[in-house]
Amino acid sequence: xxxxxxxxxxxxxxxxxxxxxxxxxxxxxxxxxxxxxxxxxxxxxxxxxxxxxxxxxxxxxxxxxxxxxxxxxxxxxxxxxxxxxxxxxxxxxxxxxxxxxxxxxxxxxxxxx
Amino acid sequence: xxxxxxxxxxxxxxxxxxxxxxxxxxxxxxxxxxxxxxxxxxxxxxxxxxxxxxxxxxxxxxxxxxxxxxxxxxxxxxxxxxxxxxxxxxxxxxxxxxxxxxxxxxxxxxxxxxxxx
Numbered sequence: 001x002x003x004x005x006x007x008x009x010x011x012x013x014x015x016x017x018x019x020x021x022x023x024x025x026x027x028x029x030x031x032x033x034x035x036x037x038x039x040x041x042x043x044x045x046x047x048x049x050x051x052x053x054x055x056x057x058x059x060x061x062x063x064x065x066x067x068x069x070x071x072x073x074x075x076x077x078x079x080x081x082x083x084x085x086x087x088x089x090x091x092x093x094x095x096x097x098x099x100x101x102x103x104x105x106x107x108x109x110x111x112x113x
Numbered sequence: 114x115x116x117x118x119x120x121x122x123x124x125x126x127x128x129x130x131x132x133x134x135x136x137x138x139x140x141x142x143x144x145x146x147x148x149x150x151x152x153x154x155x156x157x158x159x160x161x162x163x164x165x166x167x168x169x170x171x172x173x174x175x176x177x178x179x180x181x182x183x184x185x186x187x188x189x190x191x192x193x194x195x196x197x198x199x200x201x202x203x204x205x206x207x208x209x210x211x212x213x214x215x216x217x218x219x220x221x222x223x224x225x226x227x228x229x230x
Contacts, residue, residue, distance in 0.1 A: 006156075040223070040225075043157070043203075045218070056217065088154075092156075092157075099145050099162075099164040099165075099207075099209065101147070101159050103159070104149075104156035104157040104158070105156050106155055107156050109154065
């Protein structure tokens with residue numbers, strides 16, 4: 001099984017709302033990633049977790065708060081977002097070496113009103 | 114610094130024609146190289162990758178790519194395009210070794226492939 005699941009598929013939220021995106025994998029991968037993708041652009045790395053510890057934070061605004069409760073789950077908590085944060089948010093996971101493939105989930109399409 | 118250049122943001126071919134999507138990289142050390150495909154409103158799916166060994170790599174859906182170190186290229190080809198190949202294609206590199214770059218994929222800007230009937 002090489003599946004990464006993400007919920008919800010679509011999310012519409014106001015600028016004062018608090019919401020969370022969820023990502024799950026059962027491949028035993030120890031690295032998990034959040035990406036943001038705008039239309040017609042490549043994914044932009046936001047966060048990397050390695051063995052449940054945050055290892056890379058690409059200077060993402062604090063209104064995005066990642067959490068890795070265990071080795072299979074990755075959350076992205078959202079608060080006070082801006083309309084420009086509307087995008088496709090992709091989760092990925094991989095084994096812990098650079099040569100390993102990153103497996104991507106289908107993404108959450110986020111719209112901030 | 115690492116960078117990936119995909120020549121041509123849009124490529125159009127007729128069904129049955131050769132597909133050639135170009136990717137050049139710049140890296141301080143020999144990188145690992147990947148091609149991903151993305152269909153509308155979906156995540157990225159790995160087509161193929163090169164890490165070590167044979168420089169001609171075969172992937173899914175009839176695609177292949179050749180790593181040419183002297184040209185710093187990793188072009189993606191398919192002998193005969195199918196309508197279902199229409200999608201966005203991303204070339205990406207990552208670095209071997211440890212440190213802060215471990216796990217970081219550097220993407221090209223993408224190439225939109227259109228296949229005409």
